[in-house]
Amino acid sequence: xxxxxxxxxxxxxxxxxxxxxxxxxxxxxxxxxxxxxxxxxxxxxxxxxxxxxxxxxxxxxxxxxxxxxxxxxxxxxxxxxxxxxxxxxxxxxxxxxxxxxxxxxxxxxxxxxxxxxxxxxxxxxxxxxxxxxxxxxxxxxxxxxxxxxxxxxxxxxxxxxxxxxxxxxxxxxxxxxxxxxxxxxxxxxxxxxxxxxxxxxxxxxxxxxxxxxxxxxxxxxxxxxxxxxxxxxxxxxxxxxxxxxxxxxxxxxxxx
Numbered sequence: 670x671x672x673x674x675x676x677x678x679x680x681x682x683x684x685x686x687x688x689x690x691x692x693x694x695x696x697x698x699x700x701x702x703x704x705x706x707x708x709x710x711x712x713x714x715x716x717x718x719x720x721x722x723x724x725x726x727x728x729x730x731x732x733x734x735x736x737x738x739x740x741x742x743x744x745x746x747x748x749x750x751x752x753x754x755x756x757x758x759x760x761x762x763x764x765x766x767x768x769x770x771x772x773x774x775x776x777x778x779x780x781x782x783x784x785x786x787x788x789x790x791x792x793x794x795x796x797x798x799x800x801x802x803x804x805x806x807x808x809x810x811x812x813x814x815x816x817x818x819x820x821x822x823x824x825x826x827x828x829x830x831x832x833x834x835x836x837x838x839x840x841x842x843x844x845x846x847x848x849x850x851x852x853x854x855x856x857x858x859x860x861x862x863x864x865x866x867x868x869x870x871x872x873x874x875x876x877x878x879x880x881x882x883x884x885x886x887x888x889x890x891x892x893x894x895x896x897x898x899x900x901x902x903x904x905x906x907x908x909x910x911x912x913x914x915x916x917x918x919x920x921x922x923x924x925x
Contacts, residue, residue, distance in 0.1 A: 673730065674755040676738040677925070686717045686724075689777075690737035691924045692853045692909075693724050695916040696780070697735040698923050699857065702915070705864070706732045707783040711845070712762040715778045715853055716770060721745050723770060725763070727756030736925050745771060764826065769849060772830035776837075776849040778856035783845040786867040791840035797866060799883035800873050804866035807859075809891045812836035816843040838863050854909030 679687055693715045700706045700713075709732075714725045724740045726732070742751040747763040749756075762781070769779045790797055796813055797804055814832040817825050833839055837859050839847040846863055850856030873880055916923055 673734060673739070676736075676755075678738040679925075683717075685719060686742075687737065689715050689717050689724060689853070690740050692913070693740055693778075694735050694737045694923045695913050696778075696853050696857055697726060697732040698916045698920045699912055700782070701731075701733045702919060705782050705784055705860075710759075710762075711782050712759065712766060713778065713780045713853075713856070714762075714766040714770065716774075716776075717742075718777065722750065723766070725758055725766060728759040728762075729756070733920065736923055738925060764823070765829065765847070768826040768829045769833055769847070771826075772833060773835075773849055776851055776856075778850045778853045779847065780850070780856045780860050781841075781845060781847045782860065782864070784864050784867070786871045787840065787846035787864060788844065790867040790870050791846065792843050796840055797863075798870055798880075799885075799888055800880060801866055801869045801883070803862045803869060805883045805888050805891050806862045807838040807866050808888050810835075810837040812839040814839060814841050816841065852906075852909070854906065854912070857912065858908060 678690070682690070693713060696713050700711075709729055712725055714723050716723055721744065723743050723745065725743060726735050727739055727741050730739065739756065741749055741754055741756050741758055743758060743763070744750050745767060747758065747760070747767060749758065765781055766779050769776070791813070797807060797811060799805055799808055812833050814829055817828075833847075833849075837849045841847060846860065846867070848856050848859035848863060850859055
């Protein structure tokens with residue numbers, strides 16, 4: 670009842686799939702390290718490069734139990750295509766992730782969280798405000814999606830896709846946050862920025878002082894700067910290996 674099936678898939682999958690599995694497992698462990706997990710809920714999904722197949726967490730495992738081998742391989746319709754897989758996936762999680770992967774084939778990774786500060790900001794009528802540099806990064810590519818209940822309705826897929834558009838940051842009203850990335854590291858960095866922005870906004874809105882906003886002209890020009898910062902030599906591609914090393918030090922078994 671409490672034992673987790675032990676799998677060893679390293680020699681049974683392609684090199685590209687294994688690399689994706691290791692990085693995705695690291696991302697799950699990073700959520701635990703940042704206190705972003707929500708029991709067994711929320712998800713990170715990643716497309717295996719060169720295919721339409723996705724990897725997602727096994728439903729029922731805590732995120733500190735996720736390893737490269739126990740991630741579940743599914744097709745874009747949510748069918749488990751991994752031979753003799755002992756795990757299931759969460760249908761509600763699949764609805765969101767299938768929607769965004771279908772709509773955004775260029776994005777390898779989708780990261781969805783229920784962080785309290787993200788929910789708080791998403792539930793404000795005016796959403797994320799330009800109160801910090803972190804918010805400026807997010808507002809350069811921001812979308813919103815209204816709450817429709819548990820995400821198990823296939824009809825919601827088209828609405829979610831329409832609302833997301835080409836944005837890399839989305840606040841789900843009354844629900845949480847979603848980020849997209851061309852790599853797993855980029856999706857993580859985007860979520861880091863978004864949650865920092867939400868945390869700062871919640872703090873600032875408790876102040877009695879007049880709040881200073883980042884001018885719209887700066888936000889309009891920051892998208893190109895953000896691409897350099899988070900996918901160039903000083904950002905996502907540079908920070909992600911450091912995050913991988915941090916996970917390895919804290920969780921030596923994540924890449925098994």
